[in-house]
Amino acid sequence: MSGPGASGLLLGAVAYDPKVVTIWDGFRAWLREQGLEFDYVLYSNYERQAVDLVAGRVDLAWNSPLAWVRARRMALAAGVSLVPVTMRDTDCDLRSLVLVRQDSPVADLAGLRGRVVATGAVDSPQATLLPMLALRDAGLAPGTDVAVRRFDVGVGLHGDHVGGERDAARALIAGTADAACMIDSNLLLFAREGILPPGSTRVVGQTALYDHCTMTAGPSATPALVEELRGLLLGMSYGDPRLRPLLDMEGLKQWRPPRLSGYAQLERAVDAAGFYDASGGISASEYRP
Amino acid sequence: MPASIDLEGLGLDAGGHLLVLRGLAALGAGDQLTVTGRHPALAVQLAAWCRAQGHHVAGSTGPDAPGPLLVTKGRAEEQRWLGAVRAGDPGGRPERRADPRWGLAARGALVEAGGPPIGAEWADREHVWADVAPRLYAAATAAHWDPATAVDWSAATDLPAEVERAVVQVMTYLVENEQAALVIPARLLAQVHPHFREVIQLLAAQAADEARHVEVFTRRGLLSGGPLGTSSAGGRASLQTLLAEPDFTTAGFLLSVLGEGTFLELLRFLHARAPDPVTADVARLALRDEARHVAFGVAHTAHAVRADRAYLGVLRSAVERRHATLLDTAGLNAEVFDALVLLAAGSWSPEAIGRGWAAVRQLQADMDSGRRRRLAYIGFPDDEAAELSALHTRNFM
Numbered sequence: 001m002s003g004p005g006a007s008g009l010l011l012g013a014v015a016y017d018p019k020v021v022t023i024w025d026g027f028r029a030w031l032r033e034q035g036l037e038f039d040y041v042l043y044s045n046y047e048r049q050a051v052d053l054v055a056g057r058v059d060l061a062w063n064s065p066l067a068w069v070r071a072r073r074m075a076l077a078a079g080v081s082l083v084p085v086t087m088r089d090t091d092c093d094l095r096s097l098v099l100v101r102q103d104s105p106v107a108d109l110a111g112l113r114g115r116v117v118a119t120g121a122v123d124s125p126q127a128t129l130l131p132m133l134a135l136r137d138a139g140l141a142p143g144t145d146v147a148v149r150r151f152d153v154g155v156g157l158h159g160d161h162v163g164g165e166r167d168a169a170r171a172l173i174a175g176t177a178d179a180a181c182m183i184d185s186n187l188l189l190f191a192r193e194g195i196l197p198p199g200s201t202r203v204v205g206q207t208a209l210y211d212h213c214t215m216t217a218g219p220s221a222t223p224a225l226v227e228e229l230r231g232l233l234l235g236m237s238y239g240d241p242r243l244r245p246l247l248d249m250e251g252l253k254q255w256r257p258p259r260l261s262g263y264a265q266l267e268r269a270v271d272a273a274g275f276y277d278a279s280g281g282i283s284a285s286e287y288r289p
Numbered sequence: 290m291p292a293s294i295d296l297e298g299l300g301l302d303a304g305g306h307l308l309v310l311r312g313l314a315a316l317g318a319g320d321q322l323t324v325t326g327r328h329p330a331l332a333v334q335l336a337a338w339c340r341a342q343g344h345h346v347a348g349s350t351g352p353d354a355p356g357p358l359l360v361t362k363g364r365a366e367e368q369r370w371l372g373a374v375r376a377g378d379p380g381g382r383p384e385r386r387a388d389p390r391w392g393l394a395a396r397g398a399l400v401e402a403g404g405p406p407i408g409a410e411w412a413d414r415e416h417v418w419a420d421v422a423p424r425l426y427a428a429a430t431a432a433h434w435d436p437a438t439a440v441d442w443s444a445a446t447d448l449p450a451e452v453e454r455a456v457v458q459v460m461t462y463l464v465e466n467e468q469a470a471l472v473i474p475a476r477l478l479a480q481v482h483p484h485f486r487e488v489i490q491l492l493a494a495q496a497a498d499e500a501r502h503v504e505v506f507t508r509r510g511l512l513s514g515g516p517l518g519t520s521s522a523g524g525r526a527s528l529q530t531l532l533a534e535p536d537f538t539t540a541g542f543l544l545s546v547l548g549e550g551t552f553l554e555l556l557r558f559l560h561a562r563a564p565d566p567v568t569a570d571v572a573r574l575a576l577r578d579e580a581r582h583v584a585f586g587v588a589h590t591a592h593a594v595r596a597d598r599a600y601l602g603v604l605r606s607a608v609e610r611r612h613a614t615l616l617d618t619a620g621l622n623a624e625v626f627d628a629l630v631l632l633a634a635g636s637w638s639p640e641a642i643g644r645g646w647a648a649v650r651q652l653q654a655d656m657d658s659g660r661r662r663r664l665a666y667i668g669f670p671d672d673e674a675a676e677l678s679a680l681h682t683r684n685f686m
Contacts, residue, residue, distance in 0.1 A: 090340050095333060184337035187330065191302030198303035203330050238343070239368035241403030253343035253365040 008037025009225050011215075012049040012058035014067075015042040016160035019249050026246040034232050036225065045156025045289040046070075046123075047282065054078055054280075056220035060085065060229075064158035065266050066125045066275075068214050074280030080219040084260055085226060086233050088252035091212040092262065095184045096130045098205035099172060099196075106178065109138035109205035116147045118168035118177035122287050123275075124159025125266050127168065130207045131181035133269035138205065149177050156289030162186065169195050179204065211262025230257075291359065292316060296326030301334035309335070309360065313344070318364040323357050332358060342366075372402035377484060382420075387412045387484030396484055410480035411537050415596040419588035422487040425581050429494035432577060436505050439574055444566040446512055452564050452635060455628035458518030459559065460510035460568075462625045464503055465520055466552070466686040467575075469528040470582075471499035473544050477537055491585055498578040505571040512567060518628070523618035527684035530611050538593045538600065539607045542667075545586025547608070548686040549579050550663050554656040555685055562633045562648065587663050594668045601668055605677060612680040620683025656685065 013024055024040045031038040041058060043049040046067040053061040054074045063071060075082045098117070100106045106115065112135070120127025128150065132142045142148045151168050154161025165182045169190045172180035182190070184206075190196040215233075217226045233255040236243050247253065270276050275284045282289075294312035299305040305328070312322045324335060332348075335358055339346040343363035348356060377384040379397025389406035411417045448456065478492035510517050531548065534540040556576035563569035594600045626649065631637075634645030657678050664674035 089343060093336070093340070095336065097333060184333045185341060188302055188334060188337055196302070198300055203333060206333065237368060238365050239371040241372060241401070244369065244403055251341075253363065253368075 007222075007225075008039065009059045009221060009229055011038070011040045011060040011062060012043055012052060013040055013062040014046050014049060014064070014157060014160065015044060016154065016157045023246055023249050026243075030236075030243065030246075031229070031232055036228055036232060038229070046158045047156060047289045050074065050280070053082070053216060053218040054080060056080075056218055058218065059221035060215060060217050060226070063214050063216050064125065064160065065210070065212050065214070065263055066123060066129070066158045066270070068216060069263060069266055069270055070276050070280045071216060071218075072280075073276060073278060075218075077279035082219075083217040083221070083223070083226060084258035085215040085217050085230050086255045087211065087214045087258050088250070089254050089256050090252050091214065092256070092259075093209045094126065094212055095209055096126045096134070096181060096207045097184055097187060097203050098131055098134065098179050098181055099169075099187070099201040100179050100204050101172060101175075102200055102202050104178065104202065104204075106204055109135055109140065111204065112146050112179055113140055114146070115178035116149050116176070117142070118149045118151065118171040118180040120150075120159050120164035120168055120181065121152045121155050121157070121161070122150060122284065123155060123157075123289070124164055125210075125269070126159050126183035126212075127165040127181045127186075128159070129269040129273055129275065130210060130266060131205075133265065133272055134205055134207045136272055155287070162189075166190065166193075166195060172196075173200060208265055209262070210265045211259065214258055214260075291321035291323050293323035293325065293357075296324065296328065296331065298327045300326075300328040300330060301338050302330075305331075305334070306338055309338070313360065313362050313366075316362045318362055318367050320362050322360045322362065324360055325357050335360070369401060370399070373399050374402075376400050383414055383418065383485050385414050387414075387482035389482070391482075391484060393483050396486060407482065409482040412482040412484070414485065415593055416537055417481050417485050417488045417589070419488075419585060419592045421588045422485075422491050422585060425585050425588075426487050426491040426494060429491065429498070429578075429581055432581075433494075433497075434501070434574055436501050436508070440505060440508075440567060440570045442508070442512070442567065444570075446565040446567055448513075448564050449636065451637065452631060453513050454515070454518070455631040456564065456568055457510050457513070457515060458624050458628035459632060460506045461518035461520065462524065462622060462628075463506040463575075464510065464517075465524065466528065466548075467499045467502040467506060469531055469686065470544060470549065471496050471503065473531060473540060474499075476532075477540060481537070495578075495582050495585075498582070502571075502575045502578070505574065509567055509571050519622065519624050521622035521624070523615075523620055524622045524625070524684050526618045527615055527620065527682045528686060530614050530682075531686070534607065536603075536607075538590060539603060541586045542590045542604050543607060543611065544686075545582050546590055546663050546667070547660060547681050549586065550583045550659055551656045551681065551685045552579055553583060554652060554659055558629075558633075558648070558652045558655075564632060564635055583663070587666060591667045598668070604667075605669075605673070608677050608680050611682065615682055615684075621685065 013020055028038055046064050049061050050067045050071040052058050053071050071082060106112055135142055140146050151164040153163030165186050168180040171177040236255060238244055238247055238253045277283045292312055294308055296305045296308055336346050339360055343365035345361040346358055348358040376391040376394045376398050377396050391400050392404055392407040394400045474492040475496040478489045481489050531544050534543055556572045559572035560569050629649050630645040633648040634641040660678040660681060661674045664677055665671055
C-alpha cells in the first residue's frame with residue numbers, strides 16, 4: 001500500500017466527473033505493472049486537495065491551474081517546496097474568449113460598459129477569473145462598470161464542470177446577458193451541442209495565452225519516485241490500445257514536461273479578484289467550495 | 290512548400306474542421322498545412338481544435354489578424370491506427386477463425402486495436418458455416434411474405450364442428466412447435482461471432498419466419514372463435530430438450546435436420562389434405578420457409594462433418610441422449626394424432642376414418658424416409674441413418 005512518505009506515491013485527484021475513477025484506476029493498474037507502487041485518492045474539491053498536498057497528506061496532486069496558484073502560495077508561506085511533474089499537451093497555450101451576439105452593437109471589451117456579462121462559476125479560471133482580468137485590463141471594473149451574471153455550477157471544481165460556462169452561453173443566446181465568457185475549446189463544443197449556432201456570436205475579447213492543469217509533487221513525495229513517475233507518464237504512447245481510451249478520457253495525446261511560465265496571468269487575476277491571499281488563504285467572500 | 294487549404298468564410302463551428310482534416314489526411318506527422326479563411330474566429334477555433342487533436346498551430350492566432358495559419362500535423366492519428374487490422378475479406382469467404390478482438394466490426398473493416406473482445410461462443414468457421422448460407426439468406430429475404438395478405442382470411446371455413454376442432458388442435462400443436470423453432474435460432478445467433486454475418490442474418494430471418502408461422506397458425510386456430518386445443522406435457526418436454534442443447538451444430542442438427550425436416554412432411558400432408566383453403570394456405574407458406582431452414586441445417590451439418598468426420602459420433606450421441614431423456618414421456622399428444630386422422634378423414638364415417646388412419650401411417654413412413662435421406666446426405670451410413678431416424682422423437686419436431 002503506497003502512501004505519503006512510504007515506498008510508493010499517493011496522488012490526489014478531484015472527482016469532477018465519474019470518469020475520473022475509470023481514468024485513475026486504469027493509470028494505477030498500468031503504473032503498478034511498470035513496477036511503480038502507486039495509488040490515488042479522490043477529492044470533492046480542489047481546495048482540500050491543495051491543503052493536503054502542502055501538508056504532505058498526499059504525495060502528488062493533479063492540480064487545476066487555480067489549485068496550483070493556491071498550493072504555490074501556501075507552500076511558500078509554509079516554507080516547503082513543490083515540484084512540477086508533468087502536464088497534458090492540451091494544457092498548454094489556452095485562451096478564454098468573451099462573446100457577444102452577432103447583432104450586438106458591442107465591438108470590443110470597452111464596449112461592454114454598463115452591460116451584463118455572463119461567466120462560469122466563481123472559481124472557474126477560464127470562464128470567470130481570467131476573463132474578468134481581461135475586462136479590468138480594458139478599464140472595466142466587474143460589478144461596477146459591468147454587471148456580472150455568474151453561473152455557479154460545480155463550485156469547488158475550479159471550472160472543470162462545464163455546466164457554468166454552458167449556462168453562460170445559453171444566457172447570451174437567450175438575451176439575458178450581453179456577453180458570455182468561455183474557454184476557446186468550448187466555443188466549438190457549444191456549437192456542436194447546438195447552444196451556439198454557427199454565425200450567432202462574435203468574439204469581442206480574448207485573454208492572453210495561459211496554461212491549464214499541472215501535476216505537482218509535494219513535500220512528502222520521494223524525489224526518485226517522482227522522477228520514475230514522470231518518466232513513465234512521459235513514456236505513455238497514444239499508440240498503446242490499452243492506454244489510448246484512458247488518454248482520450250483524460251483529454252490528452254501525450255504528457256509533456258511541465259512549465260510554470262503559463263500561470264502569471266492567473267496569479268494576477270487571483271490578486272485582482274481577491275480570490276486567495278498571498279499565503280493561499282481563501283479570501284473570496286462568495287466562495288463556498 | 291506546405292500544402293494549403295482555404296476555408297473561405299467557413300468556420301470550424303460549421304464543418305470547417307472536415308476540410309482541415311481532409312487537408313491533413315494526405316500529410317505525414319510533422320508535415321505542415323497552411324490554412325487560410327475569412328471567418329472572424331478562425332484563428333481561435335483552429336487553435337482550440339488543433340490542441341485537442343494533437344496538432345500544433347502557429348501564425349497569427351491573435352484576435353484581429355487571421356492571416357495564414359500553419360498547422361503542423363501531430364502523431365496521434367498515426368499512433369491510433371498502429372496495430373489496426375482488417376477483419377477478414379468483405380467479399381470472400383469468412384476467415385477460418387474470427388478474432389474476438391474484431392468484435393462487432395463489419396467483415397473487412399479496418400479495426401482499431403483495443404476495445405472489448407466479443408464474448409461470442411462460436412468463432413470457428415467450421416462450427417457455424419455453410420457455403421450456401423449467403424444464397425439461402427438472399428432467398429429468405431426475397432420470399433418474405435405478409436401474413437395479412439398472403440392468406441385469404443375471408444375464405445370459407447364452415448367445416449363440421451368436429452373437423453374444425455381437429456384443425457384447431459393441429460394449429461395449437463403447430464404454434465407450440467414454432468415457438469421452439471423461433472427461440473432456438475434467436476438464442477444461437479447471439480452467440481455466433483458477427484464475422485459470420487450471413488449465418489446471423491439467416492438465423493435472424495429464420496426466427497422472423499417462425500414469428501410469422503406462430504401468427505398465422507394462431508390466427509387459423511382462432512378463426513372459428515372457439516378455444517384453442519390442448520398442449521401435452523410430453524410434447525412440451527420433447528421441445529424443451531431442443532432448447533437445452535448448447536452446441537451450435539448439434540442444436541441445428543436436432544432442430545432443423547431432424548425436427549423441421551420431419552415437419553416438412555407434416556406441412557405437405559396438411560397442405561394436401563387440408564379441409565379448408567385457409568389451412569391449406571398457412572401450411573403451404575410455412576412449408577416454403579421451413580424448406581430453407583432444413584437446407585441450412587443439412588448443409589451446415591454436412592459441412593461440419595466434412596471438416597471433422599468424428600462429428601458424426603457427437604450427433605449420434607445427441608440423438609441417443611434425447612431419446613433416453615424422452616423415453617418416459619408420452620411423445621406425440623394423442624389428441625394431435627387423432628386430430629390428424631380426422632383431418633385427413635374429413636368425417637366420422639368408418640370408411641373415412643380408415644382412410645385417414647392409413648394416410649397418417651403413410652405420413653409417418655414419409656417422415657422416416659425423409660429423415661434417413663438427410664442423415665445419409667450428412668454422412669451417416671444407411672443402416673445407422675435408419676437406426677437414428679427410428680430414435681427421433683415421436684413428437685415429430
